[in-house]
Each structure stands twice: as structure tokens, then as C-alpha cells.
Amino acid sequence: MRQPSPSSNAIDASSAARTPRMRGLSPRQRIVMTFTFFSMFFGAGNLIFPPFVGAQAGAAAVPATVGFIVSAVGLPILGVLAVSFAGGFDNLARRVSPGFATVLAVAIILTIGPCFAIPRTATTSFEMMVAPFAGADGRWAAQLIYSVAFFALSFLFAQRPEKLSHVLGRFMGPLLLALIAVIFAACLVHGVGTPAVPGGDYASGQLTRGFLDGYQTMDLLAALYFGIVISANIRANGVGDEPQVRRETAYAGLGTGALLVLIYGALSYVGVVSGAIVAIDPAHDTGATVLTNLTSSVFGTAGTAFLGAVFVIACLNVCTGLICTCASYFHERFRTVAGHGVSYRAWQVVFTLFSLVVSNAGLSAIIRVSVPVLSALYPMAIVLVALALTHRWFAARFGRVYFWTVLLVGVTALMGCVSDLVVVFGGSLPWLAAALDLLPLQSYSLGWVVPAVVGMLVGVVDSARRHGRG
Structure with a gap:
């Protein structure tokens, strides 16, 4: 399969003449590309699950976090490398059969796109930023208004996939890292005290449980197709040699992996500190509760608004990246539907509007249905990556x-x-x-x-x- 997004087709001969070909990206460009990749990965689930792991595991947070990092970081980065080596995920999946490649690709794209992951970004950020300040009576209206504004902004950012690094890599990604660093620094100053006794799903078998909870980030599935957008951004920076484009994509993936390991370790520690401050009920609380307990305790009433800002930025980054990825893939694969050409912009509108509708179904409903679907797709993706490597x-x-x-x-x-x-x-x-x-x-x-x-x-x-x- 050809990896460039449809917008990369706009990088035609004239633009190529304006941008000299390079053998590879400069160190600064690689850093920007790494931040772009990181911003596309790091969204609602990435913020919620590591603190929840730390809060539940408590004194056994180290093995639980290691298990989580293996599946939430190790598998996605191996996926990036495997896809780069195979020349695209479709090429890899075709080693099973062409029909299987198409079916699995559509299933993955819809899962990381309009059915689950994209709606979850809007719903989770609403729960953290707006819901605490909205009355119960006007909640549905507030969620509708928020989701319209959220998706309108994401739609705007996603207009030029090959220019995504200008928004995410240079501004939004570094800003998100700075905000997470503030939370981690506050935990270091506060101190952990006595870690809680492991409870909930982490009462035993913490390593395995952490590994399974890493599925919820959906990052392995996203990694198989994020290369479409990253490759377009690398080409837009003047790299015209396809093997070098794949190598630069792999470099960005490795840099992203290093950042994710550091951030997940920090957020797990945040969860341990929060769990020592306020005990959680694993049956009803979530990672959002863990973070809210911490920021409210450390920052007071301003903590809720601060945490909400972190969630909005993270979710907006991922939503933008996912809309670009899904619309790019469908435009490349299904150039005509019922005899009519379908542009990148048309797919972008379809996925944005569909996600808007699904997001108003509520976070709990989205998560409940997504868990079984992820449990079906992840094993197939894992064995394909293993065989590719x-x-x-x-x-x-x-x-x-x-x-x-x-x-x-x-x-x-x-x-x-x-x-x-x-x-x-x-x-x-x-x-x-x-x-x-x-x-x-x-x-x-x-x-x-x-x-x-x-x-x-x-x-x-x-x-x-x-x-x-x-």
C-alpha cells in the first residue's frame, strides 16, 4: 500500500522544486517529528490508565507499571518498526491474504476512529473540563455544545495532515509535556507517604494485569496507521527517498517510545501518591478520579480547572491525529464509492460528524463496548507484528x-x-x-x-x- 496521505499528493512537482530533497531530517526536525508522533498517541486513555494502575497497585506499582509499559509502549513501538520494515501495514496484512488485509484494516480504522477512540477524546475531556462546573439539569446541552466546539477545532487542525507537525510538534506536544511535568513535580514535593495496599484487579498478578490494561490505550492499533500521517509530514520536510522516509518514521517512533516510558512512569507514581491521599473504589472510580483527587488536594479549587486543561489539550491532539489518519486511509483505499469520487475532505467530514454523534452517548457506554472489540483485534495485531519482526x-x-x-x-x-x-x-x-x-x-x-x-x-x-x- 502507498503510505502518503491524500494531502501529500498536493506536494507535487512544484512544491518539490521549492523544497530541496534531503537525505534525512535534521536533529531539530527529528525532535519536532517525535513530539508530533507523541501528541498523536497521548490522549485520554494515556492520561487515565497509568494513574489508575498506580493507585490500585499501590505498593506493587513497579511490576504493574512494567506490565503496562510493555503493552502500552513496547507493542506500539514494535508495531511502528514492523510496519516500517514491511513498507506499510497493508503489505504486512496481505501476507495473510488480500481480503483479510482489507477487512482488518477497516476494522482497526473504525475502532481507533469514529466508533471508539475519537468519540472518547471528546467525552473524556468534557468529563474533566466542563462536567464539574455544569449543573445536572443542563448537562446534556453542555455536552452537545462542548462536543460541537471540540470537533470543530479538531476538524480545523486536521485540514492539512502533512502540516500537522506545525501544530502538534512545535506547540501542543511540548505544552502537554510541561503540564504533566507540573503535576509530577507537585507529587515529588508532596511525597508518597505510605503506599496503599494493592487492591481491585491489582490485588494479585500485577504484572499481567498491567499488561492487559495497556490494551485500553489502543496505541498498538493506532501505531499501525499513524505512519500514514507521519510519513506525509516527513516528506513535507523535504525527504523524498522512500526508504529514508521509513527510517525517519522509525526514529520518530523510537523517540516517542522513550517519552511514553518516562511519562507513564511519572503518571503511575502520581497514582501511587493520589491513592495514598484518598483511597479509591476500583469498581466505580476511574483514572480521572485518581487525578482529580490529587490535583484538588495539591492545588485546591484551581486543581480541577488545571487538570481539565491538560485533558483538553491531550484529547484535542489525539483527535486531530486520528481524524487525519482515518480520512487519509479511506481516501487512499476507497477513492470511489458507488461510482463517485470521495475526497479526503469528504471523509474528514463524515468521520467528524459520526464521532460527534457517538461522543454524546457517554463515556461509560463507549468503554463498555470497546473492551471486547479491543480484545479481539489486539491478539491479531500482536501476532502480525511478531511475525513481521x-x-x-x-x-x-x-x-x-x-x-x-x-x-x-x-x-x-x-x-x-x-x-x-x-x-x-x-x-x-x-x-x-x-x-x-x-x-x-x-x-x-x-x-x-x-x-x-x-x-x-x-x-x-x-x-x-x-x-x-x-
């Missing part, structure tokens, strides 16, 4: 491992998704739940691991058999 010395020699591994993992993950979605909507499928419970590691929500191993073995045998026939 071993392609040269393993998967390329046994090409059928892609088909069989993804098939068995996909069937298992989709069965789990169906079972969980039925429960979300008030039903139950006890026979399906019982069948899934027979899988090793299913109690840790890792029932797909053994099917993945079996799929690789079957793929090796199938590849050897076909090679023998040839």
Missing part, C-alpha cells in the same frame, strides 16, 4: 505461518469478543464461555497464546509440505 529469518522461510497463526488466533479472539459483547448487552452464552475456559491462560485473558503457537507450528509444516511438492 521475525520475517527475514523465520516467517519469510515459512510463509504459511502468517495464514495459520492469524486464523487460529482470530477465531479464538472473535469467539471471546462475541461472548463478552453478549454480556455487555445483558445476555449470556454459557456454552461459549465454557468452551473458551478450556484454553490455557484464558483466566488471564491470554487464551489466544496457545492457538498462536499451534498456528505457527501448523504453518511451518504446511510450508514445508508445499515446498516439498514444489
